[in-house]
Amino acid sequence: MNRVLLLRFGGSVELRRGATRRGAAARATHARSRWMVPALFAVLLLAAGQLGWKALQEVANVPIKQVSVNGDFRFLDKARVEEIMLPHLGTGYFMVDLPRIRDELRALPLVHEVTVRRAWPDRLLVFITEQVPVLRFGEQGYLNPYGEVFEPGAPLADTGLPLVDGPPGSGKLLLGRFDEFTEMLEPTGLRIRSLLLDGKHAWRMELSNGCVVLLGRRDVPNKARMLASLLSGEWAGEHERISRIDMRYSNGVAVVWEGTPGRSGNAGVAAATGRP
Structure with a gap:
């Protein structure tokens, strides 16, 4: 952004020999208009970026308030699943460690497969496939x-x-x-x-x-x-x-x-x- 402003500024103030005062003023006005629009655009981009970053931080800090565990369980110890999931309640939406949750659930003896995903704005969806003994x-x-x-x-x-x-x-x-x-x-x-x-x-x-x-x-x-x-x-x-x-x-x-x-x-x- 600064580099663009400097380049535009450097070409807008030089007056040439033989130019009238009115012509010089017109050229100066025209030159200012050439760099003011990009400068304003750059400022707007900066402001939008700052607002976007602030909004992203706010979203990232929205705590997980609900965990939904889905699956047909015949043998799986539901209390163990709750023990694994409870510590993640209150964690920021984008801060929650999905791979860690998957690994911890897969380590349970009767779990065959696990899928974990976020659900806007403050939920975790967990799908567990239980081992089926044949x-x-x-x-x-x-x-x-x-x-x-x-x-x-x-x-x-x-x-x-x-x-x-x-x-x-x-x-x-x-x-x-x-x-x-x-x-x-x-x-x-x-x-x-x-x-x-x-x-x-x-x-x-x-x-x-x-x-x-x-x-x-x-x-x-x-x-x-x-x-x-x-x-x-x-x-x-x-x-x-x-x-x-x-x-x-x-x-x-x-x-x-x-x-x-x-x-x-x-x-x-x-x-x-x-x-x-």
């Missing part, structure tokens, strides 16, 4: 619908969820296999009580009738289809009598019947004679 995982963990493992810190009451377990990083595989086998077994009327993947990548399943099924490591989906076919066909009326089914053999299936130790049945499939 399967138990190991001794203390759970799987969410994305196959991600989370630990709530304490067992969740009355979930009645089946159990899965496996090596670290196997959550998505376990969830996929569980859904796949559940669909295959639907015609049998039996449900999966537990599905385990051991360190050697061998699969073991327990059904709702108490029967233990050993699927082994190879060709597991086809073995599961064969199992479903047998349980819905030849063995449809024998569910409560079947104690154990070993499908790890390449040439058949070994079955242990309840109350008949050592008995094996084939139901159209050759009983295994060799090692799995």
Whole structure:
């Protein structure tokens, strides 16, 4: 601004030789008009800037008076959410630390995702997506619908969820296999009580009738289809009598019947004679 005024001022006061007094006065008036308009404009800009800055400071200092927390909560401790949010009440509208709030809420055991945003003039809107357990995982963990493992810190009451377990990083595989086998077994009327993947990548399943099924490591989906076919066909009326089914053999299936130790049945499939 000063630089502009100086340039205009420097060209407005010099009088040339041979000019009349009237002409000089006219030129002086014209010169003044040339720099006064930009000068006035610059002053107005400065004043507007100062007023805008003052208004911005006032807005920034408007305290947060209301926090709205939204979400469907079944297990989440609402008191912990309140503990995190209360200190931010009274903080200036633009001074509130949104990333910090997100990080603190995401650190809660049962929180899956968090969105925090300001709402004019004095509100915070918080949207929390709670972890949804679909399967138990190991001794203390759970799987969410994305196959991600989370630990709530304490067992969740009355979930009645089946159990899965496996090596670290196997959550998505376990969830996929569980859904796949559940669909295959639907015609049998039996449900999966537990599905385990051991360190050697061998699969073991327990059904709702108490029967233990050993699927082994190879060709597991086809073995599961064969199992479903047998349980819905030849063995449809024998569910409560079947104690154990070993499908790890390449040439058949070994079955242990309840109350008949050592008995094996084939139901159209050759009983295994060799090692799995």
